[in-house]
Amino acid sequence: MKSPSHSPQGRRPDPRRADGARPGKPPARNPTRVAALALLTAVLERHRPMEEALDALPPSDPRDRAAAHRIAAAVLRRLGSLDAVLEPFLRREPPPEVRQVLRIGAAELLLLATPPHAAVASCVDLVPRPFAGLVNAVLRKVGAEGAAALEDLDGERLDTPGWLWTAWHKAYGPGVRAIARAHRLPAPLDLSLKAGTALPEGAVLLPTGTVRLPAGTRITELPAFIEGAAWAQDAAAALPARLLAARAGERVADLCAAPGGKTAQLAATGAEVVAVERDPTRILRLRENLARLGLDARVVQGDATEWDPGHRFDAILLDAPCSATGTIRRHPDVPYLKRPTDIPTLAGLQGPMLAHAAKLLAPGGRLVFATCSLQPEEGEAQAANPPAGLLPDPIRAEEVPGLEGAITPEGWLRTRPDLWEEHGGMDGFFMARFRAAE
Numbered sequence: 001m002k003s004p005s006h007s008p009q010g011r012r013p014d015p016r017r018a019d020g021a022r023p024g025k026p027p028a029r030n031p032t033r034v035a036a037l038a039l040l041t042a043v044l045e046r047h048r049p050m051e052e053a054l055d056a057l058p059p060s061d062p063r064d065r066a067a068a069h070r071i072a073a074a075v076l077r078r079l080g081s082l083d084a085v086l087e088p089f090l091r092r093e094p095p096p097e098v099r100q101v102l103r104i105g106a107a108e109l110l111l112l113a114t115p116p117h118a119a120v121a122s123c124v125d126l127v128p129r130p131f132a133g134l135v136n137a138v139l140r141k142v143g144a145e146g147a148a149a150l151e152d153l154d155g156e157r158l159d160t161p162g163w164l165w166t167a168w169h170k171a172y173g174p175g176v177r178a179i180a181r182a183h184r185l186p187a188p189l190d191l192s193l194k195a196g197t198a199l200p201e202g203a204v205l206l207p208t209g210t211v212r213l214p215a216g217t218r219i220t221e222l223p224a225f226i227e228g229a230a231w232a233q234d235a236a237a238a239l240p241a242r243l244l245a246a247r248a249g250e251r252v253a254d255l256c257a258a259p260g261g262k263t264a265q266l267a268a269t270g271a272e273v274v275a276v277e278r279d280p281t282r283i284l285r286l287r288e289n290l291a292r293l294g295l296d297a298r299v300v301q302g303d304a305t306e307w308d309p310g311h312r313f314d315a316i317l318l319d320a321p322c323s324a325t326g327t328i329r330r331h332p333d334v335p336y337l338k339r340p341t342d343i344p345t346l347a348g349l350q351g352p353m354l355a356h357a358a359k360l361l362a363p364g365g366r367l368v369f370a371t372c373s374l375q376p377e378e379g380e381a382q383a384a385n386p387p388a389g390l391l392p393d394p395i396r397a398e399e400v401p402g403l404e405g406a407i408t409p410e411g412w413l414r415t416r417p418d419l420w421e422e423h424g425g426m427d428g429f430f431m432a433r434f435r436a437a438e
C-alpha cells in the first residue's frame with residue numbers, strides 16, 4: 001500500500017522547513033492569486049485575451065475577480081521590469097507556472113503594496129511543493145532589494161516590446177517615452193452620458209464632453225449606469241461619432257459596430273442607425289448594450305467589406321478592426337497578443353473596407369474612418385490614400401476643444417495615451433473625415 005504523502009519524494013514534509021511551505025494538508029490556495037495566475041497563463045502562454053480569460057474563470061466573488069484582474073494587469077504593465085528585477089535571483093529558468101507566480105509576487109511586493117508576508121506566503125502556496133523553497137527565497141530577496149533595483153531600470157524601454165518601441169520611435173520620435181510612461185498607469189473610468197443625465201458624484205467633465213471618474217471606479221455601482229443612462233467609453237473613443245455629427249432623421253451606418261459605444265452615441269442623436277457587425281457573439285453584446293440604454297438601432301450581421309442594403313447613407317462611421325495598440329492602458333495584454341505581422345494584415349483589410357464604405361455614401365455624405373491604433377499603417381497611411389470619390393473634410397479646432405494640438409496638418413486627428421496627461425490620458429486613436437463628391 002502506498003504511504004500517504006504530500007511530498008514528491010514520498011516523505012512527509014518536515015514541519016520545521018524554512019521554505020515557507022506549510023506541512024500537512026496542502027494549503028488552501030488564495031482564490032484571487034489563483035485567478036491572477038490563470039489570467040497570466042492565458043495571456044502569456046496561450047495568447048488569449050485577458051477579457052476572454054476573465055469570462056472563463058469559475059464563478060467567484062466579483063471582488064476576487066476584480067482583484068485578480070488588478071494583479072494580472074499590474075504584471076503585464078511592468079512585465080519587462082519585473083523580469084529584470086527577478087533575473088539576478090534565478091540561476092535557471094523556472095517552469096512557466098513558477099515564472100508567472102514569481103511575477104505576481106514581485107508585482108505585489110513592488111507595485112501593489114501588498115504586505116510582504118501575505119505576498120510571499122500566498123505565492124508559495126500557489127506553486128507545486130518542489131518549488132516552494134525557490135519562490136520563498138526569491139521573493140524574500142525581491143522584497144529586500146527589488147525596490148532599489150526597479151528604480152535603476154529603464155522601465156519605459158523594458159516594459160515595451162521591442163517591435164512596438166521601434167515602430168513608435170519611428171512614428172513619434174522621443175514621444176515614444178511619454179507613450180510608454182502612460183501605459184504604466186491604470187486608465188480612469190470614462191463615461192458617455194445620455195443628454196440630461198446628472199454628472200455622477202466625483203466625476204470631472206472633460207472639454208470634449210466625456211465624464212471621467214478615477215481608475216478602479218466600479219461602473220455597475222453608479223446610479224447613471226444602473227438607470228441605463230451611461231456607458232463606458234474612453235474620451236478618445238467618443239470622438240469619431242462626435243465628428244460624424246449625425247442629425248435626427250439622417251440615415252447613418254455604423255460599420256464594425258460591436259460592442260456598440262459609438263452606435264449608442266449615434267442612436268442618441270435621433271438618427272436612423274444601422275449597426276453592422278460580423279461577429280455573432282459580439283452582436284449579442286451590442287444588442288444587450290442598446291437594450292440597457294433604451295436606444296434604438298437596426299442591428300445587422302454582415303461583413304463590412306461587402307454588406308450593401310441597396311440604398312445610400314447620409315453619414316457612415318467606419319471604426320475598423322485594428323491592432324488596438326492605442327488601448328494598451330485599458331488592455332495591457334495587447335502587447336503580448338499582437339505580433340508585428342498583424343499590422344500589414346489588418347491594414348490590408350482596412351483599405352478595402354474603406355473603399356466599400358465609400359460606395360455606400362450618398363452624394364455629399366460624410367464618412368469618419370477611425371482606428372484605435374498607434375500604428376501609422378492603420379491610420380495616417382490609410383487616410384493618405386483614400387478611395388476614389390472621397391474628398392478630405394478636415395477636422396476643425398472648435399470641434400475638439402482641448403485637443404487642437406492633436407489635429408495634423410492634413411486635418412486628421414491623432415490622439416495618444418500621453419495626451420491630457422494632467423486629466424489621466426486617453427486612448428490612442430486615429431480619425432479622418434471625408435465627404436463624398438456631390
Ligand SMILES: C[S@@+](CC[C@H](N)C(=O)[O-])C[C@H]1O[C@@H](n2cnc3c(N)ncnc32)[C@H](O)[C@@H]1O
Pocket residue numbers: 255256257258259260261262263276277278279282302303304305319320321322372
Ligand atoms: C474596433 S471594434 C468596434 C468597436 C465599436 N465601434 C464600438 O465603438 O463599440 C471592431 C469591430 O469590427 C468587427 N469586425 C471585424 N471584421 C469585420 C467585418 N469584416 N465586418 C463587420 N465587422 C467586423 C469586430 O468583430 C469588432 O467588433
